[in-house]
Amino acid sequence: MRCARVRKSLTAYLDSELPADLCQEMATHLQCCTSCRQSWTRLRQLDGLMRVAPAVALPDGFSERVLSRARQRDANPRPAERASLPLIGRWKSLPLMQRAAAAAVLITGITTGVLMGWQTGGKQSAQARANSAAFDDPVVVFNLDYLSSDPDGSLPRAYLSLVSAQKGPGE
Numbered sequence: 001m002r003c004a005r006v007r008k009s010l011t012a013y014l015d016s017e018l019p020a021d022l023c024q025e026m027a028t029h030l031q032c033c034t035s036c037r038q039s040w041t042r043l044r045q046l047d048g049l050m051r052v053a054p055a056v057a058l059p060d061g062f063s064e065r066v067l068s069r070a071r072q073r074d075a076n077p078r079p080a081e082r083a084s085l086p087l088i089g090r091w092k093s094l095p096l097m098q099r100a101a102a103a104a105v106l107i108t109g110i111t112t113g114v115l116m117g118w119q120t121g122g123k124q125s126a127q128a129r130a131n132s133a134a135f136d137d138p139v140v141v142f143n144l145d146y147l148s149s150d151p152d153g154s155l156p157r158a159y160l161s162l163v164s165a166q167k168g169p170g171e
Contacts, residue, residue, distance in 0.1 A: 001029045006036045010043050 006029050012018050013026045030037050091099065144163065150156040 001025045003029075003033060003036050006030070006033070007039055010036075010040055013040075014043060014047055 006026060030040050144160055
């Protein structure tokens, strides 16, 4: 078991919320790993302190004030703050040669993709043309045949008749 997973599961382990097999793996890992065992000890100490700490008495009307402010925030949201763009900051922090190399790789990749698309785009096999002819009917393409069981004049039947109408010239 990895330390990151153990540390994420420590609270659930403390509260006995994990399955028995995972509890056994956690116990084994905590016996072997000093770092995770220290985290486990600190969590248990904190849990013990929280259990003996006296409950704080809340002032009268506290919950009503909190709920009222929450409703006000929902009714009058703040204008959205400008989102930071960490990617741009990271891009600017790179040395000029690395940025130039990355831009060259990107341009090369896009150019290669465009050229390959042009070369293969117009070439369609006879089998592909035959398959595409069978799929010109939208009823077949989108599996709309279940709409044919609806009565005439219904909205699904009207939609089916619209999508299966033959296209005229120029459409």
